[in-house]
Amino acid sequence: MQLGAQGDITSLIATLLWLLFFAIFFFYPSFSQRIQLSHMLRDLERKLGRLKQIRDDVRSRTLQVLGGYSERKDLDKELDRLVNSFMIPPESMDPYGVVYKLEHIAVTWEDSFEDMVRELCPKADRERAKTLTNLVEVTRGVDLIYRIVRHFYLMGKKTNNIYLVLQLQMLMPQIMEIAEAYRQASYAFSEGQPIGDGVGVLAVAKLVKDAEKKTYEIAKDTVVHELVFEGRRLLAVRAAGPGGAVGRPGEGVKRLVEAENGRVGAIITVDAGLKLEGEETGKIVEGIGVAIGGIGIDKYKIEEIAKENRIPLYAFVIYESIAEAITPMKESIAKAADKVLEKIKAIIREKVKEGETVIVAGIGNTVGIGMT
Amino acid sequence: MFQSRQGLGKVPRPLTFLLCLNCKTENSRPFKDGDYVFKEVEEKCPKCGEQRMVITGIYVREERQQAR
Numbered sequence: 001m002q003l004g005a006q007g008d009i010t011s012l013i014a015t016l017l018w019l020l021f022f023a024i025f026f027f028y029p030s031f032s033q034r035i036q037l038s039h040m041l042r043d044l045e046r047k048l049g050r051l052k053q054i055r056d057d058v059r060s061r062t063l064q065v066l067g068g069y070s071e072r073k074d075l076d077k078e079l080d081r082l083v084n085s086f087m088i089p090p091e092s093m094d095p096y097g098v099v100y101k102l103e104h105i106a107v108t109w110e111d112s113f114e115d116m117v118r119e120l121c122p123k124a125d126r127e128r129a130k131t132l133t134n135l136v137e138v139t140r141g142v143d144l145i146y147r148i149v150r151h152f153y154l155m156g157k158k159t160n161n162i163y164l165v166l167q168l169q170m171l172m173p174q175i176m177e178i179a180e181a182y183r184q185a186s187y188a189f190s191e192g193q194p195i196g197d198g199v200g201v202l203a204v205a206k207l208v209k210d211a212e213k214k215t216y217e218i219a220k221d222t223v224v225h226e227l228v229f230e231g232r233r234l235l236a237v238r239a240a241g242p243g244g245a246v247g248r249p250g251e252g253v254k255r256l257v258e259a260e261n262g263r264v265g266a267i268i269t270v271d272a273g274l275k276l277e278g279e280e281t282g283k284i285v286e287g288i289g290v291a292i293g294g295i296g297i298d299k300y301k302i303e304e305i306a307k308e309n310r311i312p313l314y315a316f317v318i319y320e321s322i323a324e325a326i327t328p329m330k331e332s333i334a335k336a337a338d339k340v341l342e343k344i345k346a347i348i349r350e351k352v353k354e355g356e357t358v359i360v361a362g363i364g365n366t367v368g369i370g371m372t
Numbered sequence: 373m374f375q376s377r378q379g380l381g382k383v384p385r386p387l388t389f390l391l392c393l394n395c396k397t398e399n400s401r402p403f404k405d406g407d408y409v410f411k412e413v414e415e416k417c418p419k420c421g422e423q424r425m426v427i428t429g430i431y432v433r434e435e436r437q438q439a440r
């Protein structure tokens with residue numbers, strides 16, 4: 001009898017509990033979602049903490065390096081000023097002429113950014129100041145990533161919006177990878193080590209090495225080597241090193257074509273390009289068009305001048321990941337520079353007749369790559 | 373808020389590859405601040421003792437990947 005009564009109580013409790021759960025899910029259908037949300041928010045908080053750690057690490061390294069070239073007491077505050085500065089893109093409601101407006105704004109911004117770094121670090125020479133500017137840009141980039149992620153994390157938390165949090169969580173693996181790449185980039189720019197993005201410049205530097213040539217500046221931070229290659233006139237464009245700079249290859253090529261009155265047999269661009277996951281780093285691919293990344297001004301200018309003068313455009317791209325592009329150059333990328341060199345020579349022999357002029361532009365950041 | 377105890381990983385250090393202008397031997401050493409590709413440096417060649425070498429490359433050595 002007694003045993004049976006106990007069994008009744010147990011089954012009653014079980015039934016009640018089951019009813020309670022049922023009631024929770026019945027009256028509160030998003031209960032499971034709430035549990036999921038708090039789980040995701042915890043995960044995001046951990047990653048955000050790591051992002052902050054990376055940001056602080058990069059910032060303190062930058063401050064330390066800048067401090068070596070400066071006697072300013074308020075370096076800390078001045079760095080914040082640079083890190084928080086921004087560029088407002090032009091209005092594109094009426095797209096006519098928007099590229100030139102964008103160029104005007106971008107150039108003004110880049111110049112004033114560099115001037116501010118020079119002013120902060122009077123002890124840095126010309127080349128070093130350019131690399132330091134890149135370093136501050138890295139700090140700015142990683143700071144921006146941190147602030148944007150924090151914004152969406154806090155928004156999601158405040159509004160309990162699972163879809164907002166879900167989107168952020170989906171992007172987090174890539175964001176963390178990029179942040180880590182920025183951290184490694186800060187080491188590279190602190191000491192002026194070549195980065196993966198410099199492979200295009202490296203290839204062109206090797207192409208003109210040991211040749212008899214005339215070298216001059218054609219645009220800001222952009223130089224041209226004039227030489228003769230197997231009976232063809234070769235104009236090689238690159239950013240001036242070894243300080244960190246990408247130069248203005250678009251403007252450089254445009255001025256060269258104008259100086260030649262449009263009589264150019266081909267324009268060949270060499271740049272690092274984003275590989276797909278699973279592809280080999282340092283693989284060289286070729287195609288037609290202008291291989292230049294960035295906001296598009298240089299690409300546009302070359303395309304426009306080439307179209308006007310009916311100049312064929314050839315491109316070589318060396319595959320690397322976004323992280324490899326801004327971290328110290330890997331062996332496979334350095335070796336690819338030697339291989340792409342032979343391909344450039346081959347395409348000149350094939351597509352450009354003797355006596356004609358050809359422009360070869362090596363695109364990328366020239367940090368750690370000297371002049372040849 | 374936003375605390376993390378995990379340390380940040382080590383960053384790969386590149387090597388500087390130098391070519392002796394006299395005996396054309398190539399050797400490498402860890403990267404030093406001030407190095408850049410194509411720079412002529414006054415360092416002693418470990419083979420012939422010549423004082424002039426040129427930097428031919430700066431990159432991070434990769435371990436040879438096994439065939440997948």
Ligand SMILES: [Zn+2]
Pocket residue numbers: 392393394395396397417418419420421422
């Ligand atoms: Zn030697």
